[in-house]
Amino acid sequence: MKTIKLSRALFRAGMLTMLVIGSAQAAKTDVTIGMQLEPPNLDPTGGAAAAIDEVVYANIFEGLTRFGSDGAVLPALAKSWEISDDGLTYTFALQEGVKFHDGSEFNADDVKFSIDRAMAEDSTNAQKQLFANIDSVENVNGAAVITLKASDGNLLFNLAWGDAVIVPAEAIETLATSPVGTGPFKFKNWVQGDQIVIEKNPDYWGEAVKLDTATFKFISEPTAAFAAMMAGDVDAFPVFPAPENLAQFEADPRFTVVLGSTEGETILSTNHKQPPLDNIKVRQAIAHAIDRTAIIDGAMYGYGTPIGTHFAPHNPAYVDLTAKSEYDPEKSKALLKEAGLEDGFSTTLKLPPPAYARRGGEIIAAQLRAVGIDVEISNLEWAQWLEQVFKGKDFGLTIVSHTEPMDIGIYANPEYYFQYDNADLQALLASFAEETDSEQRTSMLQQAQNIISDDYVNGYLFQLAKTGVASAKLKGLWENSPTQANDLTGVYWED
Amino acid sequence: MKLRSLVPGAFLVLLFFSAALVSYVWTPFDVTLIDIKSRFQSPDATHWLGTDHFGRDLFSMLMVGARTSIFVAIVAVGIGMLVGVPLGLAAAANTGNLLDEVIMRTNDMVFAFPALLIAILITASYGPGAVNAIIAIGIFNIPVFARLSRAAALSVWKRDFVLAARAAGKNALRISLEHILPNITNLLIVQGTIQFSLGILAEAGLSFVGLGAQPPIPSWGRMLSDSQTLIMTEPQLALIPGLAIVLTVLGLNLLGDGLRDWLDPRLRRER
Numbered sequence: 001m002k003t004i005k006l007s008r009a010l011f012r013a014g015m016l017t018m019l020v021i022g023s024a025q026a027a028k029t030d031v032t033i034g035m036q037l038e039p040p041n042l043d044p045t046g047g048a049a050a051a052i053d054e055v056v057y058a059n060i061f062e063g064l065t066r067f068g069s070d071g072a073v074l075p076a077l078a079k080s081w082e083i084s085d086d087g088l089t090y091t092f093a094l095q096e097g098v099k100f101h102d103g104s105e106f107n108a109d110d111v112k113f114s115i116d117r118a119m120a121e122d123s124t125n126a127q128k129q130l131f132a133n134i135d136s137v138e139n140v141n142g143a144a145v146i147t148l149k150a151s152d153g154n155l156l157f158n159l160a161w162g163d164a165v166i167v168p169a170e171a172i173e174t175l176a177t178s179p180v181g182t183g184p185f186k187f188k189n190w191v192q193g194d195q196i197v198i199e200k201n202p203d204y205w206g207e208a209v210k211l212d213t214a215t216f217k218f219i220s221e222p223t224a225a226f227a228a229m230m231a232g233d234v235d236a237f238p239v240f241p242a243p244e245n246l247a248q249f250e251a252d253p254r255f256t257v258v259l260g261s262t263e264g265e266t267i268l269s270t271n272h273k274q275p276p277l278d279n280i281k282v283r284q285a286i287a288h289a290i291d292r293t294a295i296i297d298g299a300m301y302g303y304g305t306p307i308g309t310h311f312a313p314h315n316p317a318y319v320d321l322t323a324k325s326e327y328d329p330e331k332s333k334a335l336l337k338e339a340g341l342e343d344g345f346s347t348t349l350k351l352p353p354p355a356y357a358r359r360g361g362e363i364i365a366a367q368l369r370a371v372g373i374d375v376e377i378s379n380l381e382w383a384q385w386l387e388q389v390f391k392g393k394d395f396g397l398t399i400v401s402h403t404e405p406m407d408i409g410i411y412a413n414p415e416y417y418f419q420y421d422n423a424d425l426q427a428l429l430a431s432f433a434e435e436t437d438s439e440q441r442t443s444m445l446q447q448a449q450n451i452i453s454d455d456y457v458n459g460y461l462f463q464l465a466k467t468g469v470a471s472a473k474l475k476g477l478w479e480n481s482p483t484q485a486n487d488l489t490g491v492y493w494e495d
Numbered sequence: 496m497k498l499r500s501l502v503p504g505a506f507l508v509l510l511f512f513s514a515a516l517v518s519y520v521w522t523p524f525d526v527t528l529i530d531i532k533s534r535f536q537s538p539d540a541t542h543w544l545g546t547d548h549f550g551r552d553l554f555s556m557l558m559v560g561a562r563t564s565i566f567v568a569i570v571a572v573g574i575g576m577l578v579g580v581p582l583g584l585a586a587a588a589n590t591g592n593l594l595d596e597v598i599m600r601t602n603d604m605v606f607a608f609p610a611l612l613i614a615i616l617i618t619a620s621y622g623p624g625a626v627n628a629i630i631a632i633g634i635f636n637i638p639v640f641a642r643l644s645r646a647a648a649l650s651v652w653k654r655d656f657v658l659a660a661r662a663a664g665k666n667a668l669r670i671s672l673e674h675i676l677p678n679i680t681n682l683l684i685v686q687g688t689i690q691f692s693l694g695i696l697a698e699a700g701l702s703f704v705g706l707g708a709q710p711p712i713p714s715w716g717r718m719l720s721d722s723q724t725l726i727m728t729e730p731q732l733a734l735i736p737g738l739a740i741v742l743t744v745l746g747l748n749l750l751g752d753g754l755r756d757w758l759d760p761r762l763r764r765e766r
Contacts, residue, residue: 223723242724244548298531298549362549362710366529369711378622379705 028493029212031474033486034225034234036241036354037382038193038218041176044162045118048126050403050484053162054238055196055216057485060101061165061181064092064111064144065156069490071405071482073160077106077182078144087151087436092144098205100168101186108139114166115146129409130158133433153436157406162484184209184489194218210476210492222355229255229469236470236477238486242355243301249469260466260480261314264401265307266356268364268459271395272419276345283456285335286397287325289371290364296462299359304462309453310408313463314480317445321453325460332371344372347396351377352385356464357399364399364459390417401464405483408445411452420457501753507746511739515562524552526559527711535729544735547718548725553732556713557739563625563714564743567707568694570629572687575636580683582637583644584675587652588667599645602638610635611700618706625708632697636690643686647679681758685751692747699740715740 039051044061058066066076075081078092098106117123119131133155135147148155158164171180179187184206185198196216200209217234219225222242228234229249239262240246249255268290276282296304305313308321336342351361358379365375375397380388389395402410412429414421425448432444453460466481476490523543530550538545544553586598614631621627651657652675660670701707702716710717715736722732 223726226724244724244728248727294529294531298529298534359548363529363531365711366527369527377710378624379709384619 029210030214031211031488031491031493032215032217032233032235033488034217034219034228034237034240035486036218036220036225036239038220039196042179042187042190042196043167043175044165045114045167046124046126046176053484054486055198056179056181056183057162057165057483058183058487058489059185059198059214060179060183060187061162061167062183063159063161063165065160067160067405067483067485069478069480069482069487071480073156076160077111077166081156088148090146090148090155091140092146094142094144095205098182099203100171100182101180101201102168102171104168104170106166106168106182108142108144110166110168111144112137112139113169115164117167117172118164125163127161127163127404130161130164150434151436152433153438153441154433160483185214188213207489209489211488214488214491216486220353232471235474236468238466238468238470238477239481240467240469243303243465243467246301246303246467246469254472256470256472258466258468258470258477258479259303260468260478261305261312262403262464262466262481263312263405263407263483264403264464264481265310265312265407266304266360266399266401266461266464267310268461269395269398269400269418270458271393271397271417272421272457273393274347274396276339276341277347277396279339280456281335281339282341282345283459284325285332285339285371286368286373287456287459288328288332288335289367289373290325290459290461291327291367292322292461293327294367295360295363298363299356300462300465303465303467304356305465307460307463309449309460310402310411310458311445311449312405315406317442317449319446319449321449322460324453325456329367329371336372342372344374346374346376349375349377349397349399350385350389350395351379351399352382352389353379354401356401360399360461364397393417393419397459399461403464403481403484408448408452411448411457418458420452420455422451422455425451499753500749501757504746504749504751504753507742508750511561511743511746512565514558515565518555518558518562522552522555522558524555526551526555526713538731545731547732548721548729551713553735556718557715557735560713560715560718560736561739561743563702563708563712564695564698564740567625567629567632567698568691571632571694571697572636572690574629574633575640575690576683576687578633579637579640579642580644580676583641583646584648584671586641586645587648587675588671590649590652595645598641602641605634606638606642610697614697614701614706615704618701623706623709625712628698628701628707631701632694635697636694639690640683640686643682644679647682648675651675651678681755685755685758688747688751688754692744692751695740695743695747 035051035054037051039055040049041047042052042056044052044056062076064076064078065073068074077095077098079095080093082091094108100106115131115134115137118125119134133149133152135149138145167175168180184201184204186201188197188199190196197213199213200211219228225237225241226245229237246257250257270277270283272278292306296302306322307313308324311318349361349365351357361377365377368375389398409429410416411420412426428444428448432441435441435444470477473494475494476492478487532550534546534548534550536542536546542552547553582598586595589595617631618627657670657674660674698707699716702714703720707716708714718736719733726733
């Protein structure tokens with residue numbers, strides 16, 4: 001009797017499993033995206049964390065313009081725009097019939113509100129400099145008219161950032177926990193420490209997305225990330241945290257490995273206010289002591305492109321300056337001697353959690369030790385790193401990847417955590433912002449790259465590669481990371 | 496017959512101690528030498544246990560790692576004994592008094608805290624490193640030894656020769672040092688070996704989560720955590736330090752058991 005019951009139960013369980021699997025195969029319209037870091041909040045206009053944009057950019061929030069998967073600036077909420085002859089007035093014609101997720105209408109007043117809010121004195125926008133050149137925003141007969149203080153070739157690019165998205169005035173208080181935007185996905189729920197779920201916005205003004213729901217799952221441990229991918233709990237990890245596992249995914253037909261470029265310049269950041277690192281000879285000595293190939297191979301298993309300055313190699317304006325800081329330990333020792341430090345010196349190397357920093361740091365410490373620089377490593381959690389290094393400026397050296405696009409502007413800010421102060425570069429980048437001629441702009445960017453390379457401001461290591469892993473049937477994810485985003489608007493499952 | 500666990504235990508412990516001691520003067524390779532090109536080598540005549548993800552010699556790392564583990568554990572157990580035993584003896588000498596209560600209740604409080612949590616607290620406020628790991632592990636050894644020595648001392652205090660010493664006018668301090676302590680040493684040694692093995696485990700655990708010895712100092716716990724993501728492709732990188740920890744802890748426990756039997760006078764008579 002018992003055996004009959006048991007077999008019946010087993011049979012039922014089997015049928016149930018088949019049903020579940022069957023229905024899943026028929027129409028898969030949900031996706032689970034793995035991310036290593038959880039966003040601290042969900043307001044891209046009020047926080048610097050890349051993880052915020054990686055959830056909401058293009059999915060929940062949209063700006064007047066947006067970045068495409070290749071980094072091109074595309075129209076978004078602005079249908080088209082006209083630029084006045086003096087380059088000072090931009091008239092944006094807006095998309096019609098656009099509604100926020102709370103049902104309210106989107107119009108030029110929302111544009112005015114959002115940009116005014118970002119520009120305001122008390123604004124908490126992490127990229128306030130994007131709006132520094134804007135004089136005013138007005139609603140003129142339903143069009144958004146932006147007037148500039150000086151002509152600016154960057155405006156359309158700046159407005160494409162996640163920090164410049166359009167937010168509704170009514171929902172501003174709760175934006176951080178339940179975001180309301182105009183995007184093709186609506187926020188559904190957030191289980192802190194675990195996942196964020198977004199669902200299809202049926203009233204979307206543009207082309208409807210193919211997915212019904214998308215889940216962002218936060219898995220910080222590389223081993224757990226590996227297990228989750230292998231078990232199928234996660235469909236894609238756009239930036240897989242352990243490059244050493246990619247070969248295994250490549251060998252498995254269930255997965256595709258997507259290698260692309262990111263905007264992440266990975267640098268050995270140097271505190272310019274801490275002797276002897278304020279001495280250019282010492283910084284040059286450090287630069288020549290570093291073997292980039294060993295770091296890229298050892299820390300990233302070969303994924304990464306060497307850089308010689310703070311600029312993305314896939315950008316047309318990039319100049320390859322790696323030769324200026326080629327690996328030459330003898331030269332490094334000679335430079336230390338010139339600086340009066342033939343016996344070497346000691347400094348600190350504070351490392352945030354990612355593998356590029358922890359493993360790269362161990363390799364760099366060994367390389368610096370070889371020329372006589374004694375480096376004391378301390379491994380920090382992100383919160384500690386932000387507190388001690390980024391805010392407190394209490395460090396000698398650190399390794400971090402700067403993932404914002406076109407962020408060479410940080411070198412013009414003497415208050416930035418590495419505290420590089422060069423009036424020439426500041427003047428150059430100020431005039432760059434006003435320049436509209438594209439050839440002239442390229443040449444200015446190249447000049448700036450040369451200046452920071454010649455000053456050996458930081459140790460330039462490599463451009464972070466986008467090492468993504470996805471289920472082989474999942475299509476439409478971005479190959480490259482021209483900005484911090486996981487744009488799911490084009491994602492679908494292939495049968 | 497009673498040496499069944501003593502001998503293999505002593506052998507294993509001796510093996511790791513000598514590896515640690517030899518590493519001060521000689522290792523096959525420099526453990527701070529990073530050579531990416533020769534990473535993931537299989538064991539052969541040059542690299543006896545192969546190389547790790549940075550091309551470092553695994554055998555050398557194991558030797559120096561033993562040194563780190565043993566050093567941390569010895570100092571931590573030392574702290575525990577040096578502070579805990581006098582506290583326990585003082586409590587026993589003043590049993591029923593306020594001092595006894597204060598010492599033992601403070602002990603209970605420290606005992607009640609999860610050890611790893613306190614270790615994380617210490618390293619979060621004073622930074623990670625071997626020294627802070629020692630302090631953290633040391634603090635947790637104090638109540639162990641205090642409790643043990645108090646309990647053991649209490650039973651000795653009731654013995655006739657202690658009564659005789661008291662009658663002869665010796666004060667509590669002298670009695671504790673001259674009569675109580677020698678009679679509980681066996682117990683302390685046995686407990687010391689057990690705590691020592693726990694110390695090695697704790698050090699490995701703290702290093703595993705990044706709070707122990709910082710790179711480039713090799714440590715078994717960090718060797719394990721470094722090899723986590725490679726466990727499918729290079730399993731030996733996790734197995735070797737893992738086995739080292741298991742064997743050392745096993746050796747110390749066997750040694751502790753063996754010592755207990757060997758030092759126990761009741762069992763000695765049977766021998």
